Amino acid sequence: MSILIKMNYRTKISNFIFLTLTGLLTTILSCQDEEPNNYILDIDIVPINGGTVSPLSGTYNVGDTITLTATPNEYYTLNEWLEDSLVSLTDPYKCCLTLILDGQKNITVTFTLTDSDNDNIPDKMDLCEDTPEGLVVDQNGCAAVQKDTDEDGVNDAIDICPNTPDNENVDENGCHVVLGNYALGGVIFYIDETLNHGLVVALNDNESGEWGCSDEEILNANDSTLGSGYRNTFAILASECEPAGISAVIAAYSATTFISEDTLISDWYLPSIDELKLLYQEREWIDDSLTVYNGTRFENTTYWSSTQDSADKAKSVSFGNGLTKSSYKVSVNNVRAMRAF
Numbered sequence: 001m002s003i004l005i006k007m008n009y010r011t012k013i014s015n016f017i018f019l020t021l022t023g024l025l026t027t028i029l030s031c032q033d034e035e036p037n038n039y040i041l042d043i044d045i046v047p048i049n050g051g052t053v054s055p056l057s058g059t060y061n062v063g064d065t066i067t068l069t070a071t072p073n074e075y076y077t078l079n080e081w082l083e084d085s086l087v088s089l090t091d092p093y094k095c096c097l098t099l100i101l102d103g104q105k106n107i108t109v110t111f112t113l114t115d116s117d118n119d120n121i122p123d124k125m126d127l128c129e130d131t132p133e134g135l136v137v138d139q140n141g142c143a144a145v146q147k148d149t150d151e152d153g154v155n156d157a158i159d160i161c162p163n164t165p166d167n168e169n170v171d172e173n174g175c176h177v178v179l180g181n182y183a184l185g186g187v188i189f190y191i192d193e194t195l196n197h198g199l200v201v202a203l204n205d206n207e208s209g210e211w212g213c214s215d216e217e218i219l220n221a222n223d224s225t226l227g228s229g230y231r232n233t234f235a236i237l238a239s240e241c242e243p244a245g246i247s248a249v250i251a252a253y254s255a256t257t258f259i260s261e262d263t264l265i266s267d268w269y270l271p272s273i274d275e276l277k278l279l280y281q282e283r284e285w286i287d288d289s290l291t292v293y294n295g296t297r298f299e300n301t302t303y304w305s306s307t308q309d310s311a312d313k314a315k316s317v318s319f320g321n322g323l324t325k326s327s328y329k330v331s332v333n334n335v336r337a338m339r340a341f
Contacts, residue, residue, distance in 0.1 A: 038059050038060060038061050038062065039059070039060060039062065039101055039103060039104050039105065040057070040058075040059050040104065041055075041057060041058050041059075041060060041066065041101070041105050041107070042057060042105065042106045042107070043056055043057055043068065043107045043108070043109065044106070044107070044108040044109070045108075045109055045111070046108060046109070046110045046111070047111065049073060050072065050073060050076045050110070050111025050112075051070055051071050051072040051073045051076055051078065051109070051111045052070070052071050052073070053068055053069065053070050053071075053109055054068070054069050054071070055068070060101045061101070062101060062102065063100065063101065063102070064100070064101045065098065065099070065100050065101075066098070066099055066100075066101060067096055067097070067098045068081075068096065068097045068098075068099075068107065068109075069095060069096050070095055070096070070097075070109045070111075071095070072111055072114075073111075075113060075114055075122065075123050075124040076111040076112065076113060076114060077111065077112055077113075077114045078094075078095060078109070078110075078111055079110040079111055079112045080109075080110055081097045081107060081108070081109050082107070082108040082109075082110065083105070083106065083107060083108075084106050097109075116129065116130075117129060117130050117131045117133075117141075118133065119131045119135075119137045119141050119143075120137075121137060121139070121140070121141030125140070125141065126140070126141030127140040127141055127142055128140065128141050128142035128143065128146040128147075131143050131146065132145070143157070144156040144157035145157040145158075149162060150162060150163055150164045150174070151166070152164045152168065152170045152174050153170070153174075154170060154172070154173065154174030158172075158173065158174065159173070159174030160173045160174060160175060160183060160184045160341065161173065161174050161175035161176070161181075161182065161183045161184075162174070163182070164176055171196055172196075173341060175341070177191055177195060177196070177198065179191060179285075180285060180286075180288075180289035180292075181289075182293045183200055183341065184200045184339055184341055185200070185202065185203065185339075186200040186201050186202045186203055186295075186338070186339070187200065187201055187203070187286060187289045187290055187293060187295065188200055189201050189278070189279060189282055189286050189289075190226070190275075190278060197340070197341060198340070198341060199226075199227075199275065199338055199339075199340055199341075200338060200339050200340070200341060201279060201286065201290075201336060201337075201338045202268065202295075202336055202337040202338060202339075203290055203293060203294065203295030203296070204295055204296045204336075205296065205298075205299070205334050205335060205336050206249050206250070206335040206336065206337055207249050207335065208332055208333060208334045208335060209245055209246055209249050209332060209333075209335065210243065210245040210246070210329060210330050210331065210332055211245050211246050211304055211314040211327070211329040211330075211331070211333075212236070212241060212243050212244050212245015212246055212329060213236065213239060213241035213242075213243075213244075213245060213329060214243070214245075214312055214328075214329040214330050215311055215312050215329075216239070216241050216311060217308070217310070217311040218235055218236055218239045218241065218308055219235060219239075220232075220235040221235040221236055221239075221306065221307070221308040222307060222308050222309075223272060223307065224272050224273040224274050224305075224307045224315070225272060225274050226272070226274045226275055226278065227272075227275075227340070228272045228274075228275075228307075229269050229270055229271045229272035229275050229305070229306050229338065230267070230269045230339075230340065232269075232270065232272055232306035232307060232308070233250060233269035233270045233306045234269070236270075236306065237250070245329065246270055246304055246306075246335055249335055250268060250269060250270055250335070250337060267339050267340075268337040268338065268339050269306065269337065269338065269339065270304060270305065270306035270335065270337065270338075271305055271306060271336070271338050272305055272306055272307050273305040273307040273315040273317070273324065275305070275338065276303060276305040276316075276317045277317055277322075277324065279298070279303075279336070279338075280298075280317050280319055280322050281322075283298055283319065286298075298319050298336065299319065299334060300319055300320040301318070301319060301320065301333070301334055302316050302317065302318045302319070302320075302325065302327065302331075302333045302334065303316060303317055303319055303333060303334045303335065303336055304316050304327075304333045304334070304335055305317065309326045310326075312328060312329055312330075313326045313327060313328055313329060314326075314327060314329055315327070316331075316333055
């Protein structure tokens with residue numbers, strides 16, 4: 001009988017332990033199935049020095065409403081808020097983001113360098129604020145109208161003499177007008193009585209060629225006076241005659257000649273016969289000035305003028321002896337362009 005009682009006692013103990021362990025296991029498993037009551041909010045700032053966010057992180061209960069405030073650092077602007085670095089959450093111009101916590105949140109706020117004048121140079125590196133829209137700028141964010149490289153009081157956009165020496169008095173074009181000085185891509189060889197206008201000869205010869213328009217009388221291309229070369233050349237270009245000859249040479253030269261990085265000269269022309277004779281008469285000192293500015297001297301050969309003589313002839317000057325000639329348009333002679341200021 002005593003043996004039977006002992007067995008019942010052990011059985012009860014075993015049952016008690018079994019039930020206790022079963023209940024504990026059930027509790028643990030049921031806890032694993034329940035949703036957590038709080039979440040951690042993670043916030044990334046890109047770039048890290050772009051600004052700050054408040055609050056930056058924290059643990060919150062499900063259903064909490066959280067307002068995040070972004071403050072850009074100097075030279076930066078808030079760009080946008082992102083969830084999981086992919087989904088845009090708000091208007092990029094809003095400083096604040098309000099959200100309801102319904103799960104783990106990974107929020108990224110991005111900042112960009114500010115460019116107030118929209119010239120593609122960030123304010124942090126922009127030396128010229130308020131650049132007018134549409135202007136080409138350099139690596140410092142400065143357009144030509146905002147620069148005065150040679151410090152002569154005339155901005156680079158209109159300065160046709162970009163390398164004026166210090167302390168020189170200049171005209172409205174930024175030029176110290178002196179015979180033999182560099183200006184507009186060439187050398188000044190004539191100044192009128194006003195001292196504000198004159199003529200410039202190109203530093204080098206153009207490609208030699210025929211006068212062109214053979215056996216065709218070009219209207220308004222017969223003027224020989226000083227200052228008429230532009231009108232003659234314009235008339236030749238406007239005629240679109242064949243073969244084009246010097247008109248094509250001058251047109252090509254005008255389309256590719258720069259006096260600075262972004263200033264194109266497009267009004268070169270062929271001298272009239274009087275302009276060409278003046279170049280010959282002053283050739284000695286003009287040649288010297290040309291070489292000073294890395295140009296080339298005139299050759300001892302015949303140069304074309306823009307002055308037409310007849311349907312098949314045009315005037316030219318021999319720089320070997322100074323003689324004025326009436327040359328057949330099909331002759332091949334040298335060409336040296338000029339322009340006025």
